[in-house]
Every structure is written in C-alpha cells, then in structure tokens.
Amino acid sequence: MSDQVKHECGIVLIRLLKPLEYYKQKYGTWRYGLNKLYLLMEKQHNRGQDGAGVVNLKIDQPVGKKYLFRERSNLDNPIQDVFARIFKHFEYDDDHNHEQFCDSEWAKGHLPFAGELYLGHLRYGTFGNDSLDYVHPVMRENNWRSRNLVLAGNFNLTNTDEIYDALVELGQHPKDYSDTVSILENVGHFLDEENQLLFRQFKNEGFKNREISSFIERDLDVQKILERSSKKWDGGYVIAGLFGHGDAFVARDPNGIRPASYYYDDEIVVVASERPVIQTALNVRACQVQELKPGHALIIKKDGRISEEMVNVPHERRSCSFERIYFSRGSDKSIYLERKELGRLLAPKVLEMVDHNLKDTVFSYIPNTAETAFYGMIEGVRSYLVNWRLQQVRAWGLSRMPKDWKRCCRWSRGWKKLPLRTLRCVLLLRPIPPGTTWWPTYMM
Structure with missing residues (x-):
C-alpha cells in the first residue's frame, strides 16, 4: 500500500442491553452509557485532536419522534466542546424539572442523547480538509428506519478511485470525492438492496407495508451487507456503523492493519480502538477484552444478539507500525x-x-x-x-x-x-x- 496515510483515528461504540431504568436503579443515573462514552473518548484523546463527534440512537421510538441525534466539533478541545453541547440540552430540565429529568422513561421520550446506542469518533486528519463535513460520524438518512446509516471509522483506503468509479457506474452522483463518502455510499447501496430484496419477499407473501418494515428490521442480514460492500475495499480500516432501527456493527480489515477490541456482558457492549481504555473505563481484566479478528465484524442486532462473523477472508497480518508505536497506549x-x-x-x-x-x-x-x-x-x-x-x-x-x-x-x-x-x-x-x-x- 503506497498511498499516503490519511487517518489514524479513534472509535467508540456502546450498546446498552438493558432499559435505561435498569442503569438508573443500579448506577444512579440513566446517563450511564453517555458517561461511559465520554470516559472512553477522553481516554483515547491521543488518537485525535482535529475533531470529535457523537451519535445517539433511541431504539423503538414512537412514530413521529426523532430517534437519531448527532453533535460534532472541529474546535480546540473537541471532546469537551461536543459533550458541553450535549449536556446543555439537559440544563433547563435538570434545574426546573429535576424529578421529571431523573425519570428514565421521560428522558428517553423527551431529551436528545438519552438512548441505548452510542457511536463516538476522534479525528486525526494528517491529510485532507479540516472542515466540519470531514468529522465523523457521517450519516445517510431515510424515512425508513432500516435504511438509515451512520458510519465512523479509522481507515485509509488505497483504491478510492476504483470504489468511486463503481458508484458512478451504478448511476449514483456522490456529493464528494473522498474515502469517507465512498464507504458511506458503498455500504448504503447494499443496505438499500437488502431492504428492497426483503420488501419484495414479504410483499409477495401478502404482508402489508407497515408489517413489512418490522420484518425487514428483524431479518436484515448485516453480515451479507458487509461482505458485499467491503469486497473492493483495499487498505486498513475499522468501520463502525449503526442502522436506524437499532442494528450495529464494527468491521475490521483482513490484514488487521487497524486495531479494534471489544467487551460485552449482560449489561453492555463496548468496542474501542484500544484495549486498555476498555479495561480502565469498565474496570475489567485484560483477559475479558477480546480483539476483533482481522476480516471479521462484530454484529449487534436490535434484539441484543451478539456475534463475531467473518466478512472477508483474513490475510497475512500487517499491523500498522504508526498505530502500534505512536498511537496505542x-x-x-x-x-x-x-x-x-x-x-x-x-x-x-x-x-x-x-x-x-x-x-x-x-x-x-x-x-x-x-x-x-x-x-x-x-x-x-x-x-x-x-x-x-x-x-x-x-x-x-x-x-x-x-x-x-x-x-x-x-x-x-x-x-x-x-x-x-x-x-x-x-x-x-x-x-x-x-x-x-x-x-x-x-x-x-
């Protein structure tokens, strides 16, 4: 891979496996997931000072209520800036309606960033534009929940030209020429195809459109989407993503160039770029934190099922020396x-x-x-x-x-x-x- 290095970044994905009320009872606050996200991002601040971003997804929000929230910053101290904005949403209700504010059900229904699924990103951009548009997570929105896509990653594709040309051949008109947009639209294309395939299948079986939406969310094959979309990716990458209905994933390149580790129990799933940050943030032992295998994806379904699936055949391991020497703790x-x-x-x-x-x-x-x-x-x-x-x-x-x-x-x-x-x-x-x-x- 002779291309210039573009990104060495940090990612954090958190999925709460219990209702927010569970964390309120056990840990004293429904903001348990949000607090852990801040801690994990702060412990990885060495991986990116050029920008930071956070996305929260509320699972099973009623129709007509917003369920995706995002904050990004490219200012100095971007982590503090992002979380200052997030907590600013809570100030009025915490001061004037404290009892209501502490109610986890009310918070989920009325406050942004009170949900079960979080994706955080730290940007270290050694190449490219420093505008806010280049700060992850990036989003591809749609009125169908299962077609909404959010991505954040630590990656450097060496064949962006090839992927970009493939998108154009499909008839798309990408809004920008970059590896970020190329990956977003590439995954989005196969996500749309999988949705359409399932829609036709259930429609032929006589189900109504409203019923079909829930069936698609249940049966969406995340492994298949990642297999098809990553087939042409060449380079080092760890890509984390959310679908609007609640599925989540983290995929790693076949050569293991970019690092990723994960931990899960019956309460929480955490994926981060580095193992020690998970150990210290969750107070767990090193042997409890697993490395995401090269060519595999950790898939977390909406119903809480967790699996590590192969999406690309692993190749010879080639860990990035810049990652291992300069960034890793x-x-x-x-x-x-x-x-x-x-x-x-x-x-x-x-x-x-x-x-x-x-x-x-x-x-x-x-x-x-x-x-x-x-x-x-x-x-x-x-x-x-x-x-x-x-x-x-x-x-x-x-x-x-x-x-x-x-x-x-x-x-x-x-x-x-x-x-x-x-x-x-x-x-x-x-x-x-x-x-x-x-x-x-x-x-x-």
Whole structure:
C-alpha cells in the first residue's frame, strides 16, 4: 500500500442491553452509557485532536419522534466542546424539572442523547480538509428506519478511485470525492438492496407495508451487507456503523492493519480502538477484552444478539507500525512488547545505515511514544554487535584477550572481577577499525 496515510483515528461504540431504568436503579443515573462514552473518548484523546463527534440512537421510538441525534466539533478541545453541547440540552430540565429529568422513561421520550446506542469518533486528519463535513460520524438518512446509516471509522483506503468509479457506474452522483463518502455510499447501496430484496419477499407473501418494515428490521442480514460492500475495499480500516432501527456493527480489515477490541456482558457492549481504555473505563481484566479478528465484524442486532462473523477472508497480518508505536497506549503489555520487537527488527538496518559507526552517531526519539521502540532498537543493536564481536573473537582465538582486557579495565579492581554484562557493554562502543586490535582503545 503506497498511498499516503490519511487517518489514524479513534472509535467508540456502546450498546446498552438493558432499559435505561435498569442503569438508573443500579448506577444512579440513566446517563450511564453517555458517561461511559465520554470516559472512553477522553481516554483515547491521543488518537485525535482535529475533531470529535457523537451519535445517539433511541431504539423503538414512537412514530413521529426523532430517534437519531448527532453533535460534532472541529474546535480546540473537541471532546469537551461536543459533550458541553450535549449536556446543555439537559440544563433547563435538570434545574426546573429535576424529578421529571431523573425519570428514565421521560428522558428517553423527551431529551436528545438519552438512548441505548452510542457511536463516538476522534479525528486525526494528517491529510485532507479540516472542515466540519470531514468529522465523523457521517450519516445517510431515510424515512425508513432500516435504511438509515451512520458510519465512523479509522481507515485509509488505497483504491478510492476504483470504489468511486463503481458508484458512478451504478448511476449514483456522490456529493464528494473522498474515502469517507465512498464507504458511506458503498455500504448504503447494499443496505438499500437488502431492504428492497426483503420488501419484495414479504410483499409477495401478502404482508402489508407497515408489517413489512418490522420484518425487514428483524431479518436484515448485516453480515451479507458487509461482505458485499467491503469486497473492493483495499487498505486498513475499522468501520463502525449503526442502522436506524437499532442494528450495529464494527468491521475490521483482513490484514488487521487497524486495531479494534471489544467487551460485552449482560449489561453492555463496548468496542474501542484500544484495549486498555476498555479495561480502565469498565474496570475489567485484560483477559475479558477480546480483539476483533482481522476480516471479521462484530454484529449487534436490535434484539441484543451478539456475534463475531467473518466478512472477508483474513490475510497475512500487517499491523500498522504508526498505530502500534505512536498511537496505542504503552500501558498495554502486548503493545509494549510489540514496540520493543519492532525496535529490535530495525537494529540491523540502522547499523547498516550508519555504516556501523556508533561512535559518531546520535540517536534520538519522541518521548512517551517511540521510546519503547527505541529501547528495543538499542537492545537489538547490542545483541547484534555482541554476536558479531564474539564471532570475531572466536575467529582470532583467545590467546591475546586477557592482556587487552587488563589494559581496558585497569581502572577496575581487576578484569577477572568485571561482570560479563559490563564487558559486553564495553564491546559495543564502536566497530573494529580495519588493521587494529579488536579492543576499542579510545576507552582507555
């Protein structure tokens, strides 16, 4: 994939599996899901300071009442700005009708962002326009609930031209040329096709239109929609989406380039870009948080059924090094070890690039982001050079080593008492110049 990196972002999806009254009784507030969303987004704020957005879906709202709500911001501190706007909707009722405000049923019927399904996004746009139109989640609205689509993602498609041309060939007229619009309209096309197929099926069986709408919502095949729409996607992606009737999904690319983890119990389903944020926000152990497998989608149906389904055949794993080194939280043990291993793998190439001249080479790194990989690289350099020196020693024999050790270590109590680890560190200071003794004489 040679395309320029466009987005390394963060996503959060929350689905409450119980009525809001349940959380009011157990946790003291019906805003349990909204509070967790803020916490999960704040813990991932390193993944995007260019914009933030939140969508809430109220499941089974009566006809004529709004059920989709969205707030987005591209200002400084976008997370705080978005949630300040959301909580502003609550201020008057909390002050003037507090008893009513605390009633979860009343809140769901009258207040925005009082629902069961939340999708949050943090944007880190290293390429493209910074206008609000480019801040996720993005929406494709329709009067039929099952045709409404909301998407947010962490992705970079490398074949946007191909997908865009395919949409034009279908007869569409996309409103913009971008990977975001291409994915939205691509998924939306196959969502429309699935709705139409089910409509014809139930119509032929003699059902009335109003009945058919509920049947479509029940039988909508999310796996099939994702299989067909993602067939041409090439690149790294984690795409999270909601359908207007209450189904939700998170799909991951077949190579596992972009990260995604999830946790669920009988109360809540949470998907996020990083595992540690789920652990700390929900106070669960690492073994309880699962990684979404490459090429798979976590599908949450309206009725609460949860399944991880394959939508693309997994390929060779190719995790994005920028994600793993720069964005992912180092408090995750597996990320820490992976960063060190990435650094070790760089060591031979680094030595080659500096012509093995470590004496005149200065290494630097970005604190708190690349330092673990840097340590890994230094370990790799040390290991590589130790093995290289020992091979040379074996080739030259041991007859003259004690004399040189005494010369190098005369400042100590004796070369025999010097720890082997210290001796190895001394060996690493610089390569052996041609025609000289193997020991770095500048140390004496």
